[in-house]
Every structure is written in C-alpha cells, then in structure tokens.
Amino acid sequence: MNEIVQESIGFLAGAIVTTAALPRVVEIIRNHDVARTESYSRNAMLVIGNLIWIVYGITADALAVTVMCGLSAAFNGMILVSIFLANRRHARLTT
Numbered sequence: 001m002n003e004i005v006q007e008s009i010g011f012l013a014g015a016i017v018t019t020a021a022l023p024r025v026v027e028i029i030r031n032h033d034v035a036r037t038e039s040y041s042r043n044a045m046l047v048i049g050n051l052i053w054i055v056y057g058i059t060a061d062a063l064a065v066t067v068m069c070g071l072s073a074a075f076n077g078m079i080l081v082s083i084f085l086a087n088r089r090h091a092r093l094t095t
Contacts, residue, residue, distance in 0.1 A: 014068025
C-alpha cells in the first residue's frame with residue numbers, strides 16, 4: 001500500500017479515537033466536580049498504554065501512532081490530573 005495512504009489511514013483512525021475523549025475533557029473543564037465520577041485506574045491505564053504506544057510508534061517509525069497516542073495520552077492525563085484535584089478539593093471541603 002502506498003506509504004502516504006497508509007499513514008493517512010492511521011491519522012484518520014487515530015483522530016477518530018482521540019476525538020472521542022474530547023467531550024469528557026470539555027465537560028470536566030466546565031465543571032471540575034464531574035471529574036470525581038471518573039475512574040482513576042482506568043484513566044491511569046489509558047495514559048500508561050498510550051505512552052507505551054508512543055514508544056512503539058517511535059521505534060516502528062509510525063508517525064500517526066506516535067502523534068495520535070501522544071494527543072490521547074495528553075487528554076487522558078488532563079482527566080487524571082482533574083480527578084486528583086477534584087478529589088483533593090472535595091476532601092478539603094468535607095474536613
């Protein structure tokens with residue numbers, strides 16, 4: 001398959017999957033308390049998994065994998081930080 005077409009398919013697939021996290025990120029930015037309903041372990045695993053995919057993408061010279069997993073790791077990392085901050089804020093308010 002043509003290398004440009006193959007890379008384009010990778011970017012398209014990555015964009016669709018990565019964009020799926022955006023509504024949740026936007027919702028958490030608008031209302032920080034929403035983050036308390038998120039799973040800390042799930043988002044931690046997503047960040048770790050995406051970081052491993054980035055390493056794979058770099059070693060396999062797969063630009064689409066590297067870029068899209070980098071964006072996905074950043075979005076899920078933002079959710080992870082928001083979960084931590086929301087839980088800390090809630091604990092401070094309840095004590």
